[in-house]
Amino acid sequence: MTGPGDESPEKIDPQEAFQLFSHEMRLEILFAIWKSPNYALAFSEIQDAVGERDSGKFTYHLEQLTGQFVTEIEGQYVLQLAGHRVIDAIQSGIFHMSPTVSPVKAPGSCTHCGTTPTFEYDELLATVSCSECETKLIEYPFEPGGFQDRSVAEAVSAFDRRTKFLWRLASSGACFVCAGRVEVAYTESAPQIDHDDRYGEFFAADHPALFHLSCHNCSFYSYIPVGIRLLDDPTVVGYLAMAGIDVTTDHLWELPFITDAELVTVQSREPWDILIEVPTETESLTVRLDDDASVHSLTV
Ligand SMILES: [Zn+2]
Ligand SMILES: [Zn+2]
Known part of the structure; x- marks a missing residue:
């Protein structure tokens, strides 16, 4: 078995793995297994589901998936993690859907x-x-799958929690x-967004x-506001809770320390030293972020 740190951990060539799905029957096989109880089906049940009468042809396509995407266990073909991920990528909708939502109240x-x-x-x-x-308060990609089985209001809430x-x-x-x-680095500008000529519109x-x-x-x-790190600091989160700000229920666009540029002050760039002001109804909290993107201290 190969594992982390081995020199060649690849089971199959990644390009070949994608080419496996150049034949539509192979996706149909994965979808048939996915839609069955316990993600497992017998050979004949899959053959019926995809409607292929030629057993030789069907066997050939099923064999191509067996090992990495599907495993045979006691006469049942069971979807493996890689098989799930192929289905999940398709169901996210990013390959084939492009819904639009006209402005609604958030x-x-x-x-x-x-x-x-x-x-x-x-x-x-x-x-x-x-x-x-x-x-623009917040902007981020959201998979079309987020609108499935949800009202627009529910999708807006899901977008907030997910982001x-x-x-x-x-x-x-x-x-x-x-x-x-993921490399986490401070930056003063977003060159890749700038390069794409979108920086002027970047939220x-x-x-x-x-x-x-x-x-x-x-x-x-991604390029994201530095205030996000406050949500991972238990002292800051606890202080905000006592001040009536529940960061688990307030939406991202309601948190001024995420949306408001004026609350962020760069004290030093080498090393990075950043102050973020967090206004509450009673007083203002100042949180200091250090060079490794952690909360260094907070002052009231
Ligand atoms: Zn406004
Ligand atoms: Zn990655």
Whole structure:
């Protein structure tokens, strides 16, 4: 068995793995097994489900998947983790769906002016903005799967919870796409976004510092507000709870320390030393982030 640290941990060539699905029957086989109870079916049941009468042909295609995507256990073909992931990638909708949502009211209020913000969705990107002060509060990709079996209001809530979770995870160094190592670095600008000529529209373009997240193993990268790290510090979270701010229920776009550039002050760049002001109803909290993107201290 190969494992972490071995020189050639690849079971099969990744390009060959993708080419396996150039024949539509192989996806049909995976989907048939997925839709059965316990993700397991007998040979004849799969053959019936995909409607292939030629046993030789069917056997050939099933064999191509056996091992990495499907395993035979006591006469049943069982979906393996790789098989699940192929289905999950398709069901996320990013390959074949492009829904749009015209602006609808989003819960909460704009952190700048108090107006009810709007949510809209286009080209796989969800945006929460304020029309009153013409501010983009939060913008991030969201899979079309997020709208399945949900009302738009439920999808807006799911977008909030998911983005909060993904930003926390990635800014702690773990990739939510491939489980790889994410480099977390401060930056003053977002060159890749700039390169794509989108920086002017980027929701956090005016922030004096951002996190540049970049996965060592896959193509994942993001630029996100540095205030996200406050959500992973139990002392800060506890203090905010006592001040009436519940970061588990408040939406990302309702947290001024995430949306408001003016609350972020860069004290030093070498090493990075950042102050984030967190206003509450009674007093203001100042949180200091150190060079390794952790909360260094908080002062009231
Ligand atoms: Zn506003
Ligand atoms: Zn990754």
